[in-house]
Amino acid sequence: MPRRARLELPGIPMHITQRGVNRCAIFIDDEDRHHFRRLLRDAAQAHHVAVHAFVLMDNHVHLLLTGARAGDVSLVMRRVGQSYVQAFNARHGRSGTLWQGRFKSCLVDSDRYLLTVIRYIELNPVRAAMVESPDAYRWSSVHTHLGRARDPLITLHASYRALADTREGRASAYRVWLQEGVDPDDLASIRQHLAQERALGYPRFQRMVAEALNRPVTCRPRGRPTTGREET
Incomplete structure (x- = not known):
């Protein structure tokens, strides 16, 4: 049976995650992370x-991307994924696949949900107990959103820009938002929509996506968990 096409619409942000096969490391050192960023x-x-947000963990990545045309995000992920595996295998003397299947993705409503997803992404290292605060982790977009860096990789989303009129004001408002953490219900919802590759947002957003793509976009009722290990 052919794989179902992704939910992908022009101008609608996509939350993406891609993991190493069998949860293996996809980054051995900082040179690997630098190379992934360049790609x-x-x-x-x-x-x-x-690229609105990212975090490079040891065995997976989270990205928030918006394409100008449907299909562009998939093209980016395919190009990055193939090039990175070739370079990683050559550098570390290995062969075979690195990724655990194709990447997971969900569309994100820019109303409220987008900033929640950015916060979710940038708090990953804290949830994984790698650092005590998100700004202590180097490989994340959090430094741009806190106004401590101007990363050329990052395009600030309009929802972030709407936090305040100045760079300092936005950074201050986002710092407060980040410190509030992710509500458990939001955490569960983000993970569910990403796992099922659905559209995360208000009902009116989901109706718009469903009509545009002529397919279901809401999550199925939860059944038995597929794994006992918690996602970050």
Whole structure:
């Protein structure tokens, strides 16, 4: 049976995660992370895809991307994924697949939900007990959103820009937002929509996506969990 096409619409942000096969490490050292960033930047620029947030964990990545055309985000992920595996295998003397199947993705409503997803992404290292605060982790977009860096990889989303009129004001407002943490219900909802590859947002947003793509976009009722290990 052919795989079902992704939910992908022009101008609608996509939350993406991709994991190492059998939860293996996809980054051995900082050079691997630098190379992944370079590949992502080049591919995003080539396909006119905006990168709004990211975190590079040891065995998976989270990204928030927006494409100008349907299909552009998938092109970016395919280009990055293939190039990175080739370079990783050559550098570390291995062969075979690195990724655990194709990447997971869900569309994100820019109303409220987008900032919640950015916060979810940037708090990953804290939930994984790698650091005590998100700004202590180097490989994340949090430094841009807190106004401590100007990362050329990042395109600030309009929802973030709407936090305040100035760079300092936005950073201050986002810092408060980040410190509030992710509500448990939001945490569960983000994970569920990502796992089922659905549209995360208000009902009116979900209706719009369903009508545009002529397919169901809401989550199925929860059944038995597929794994006992908690996702970050």
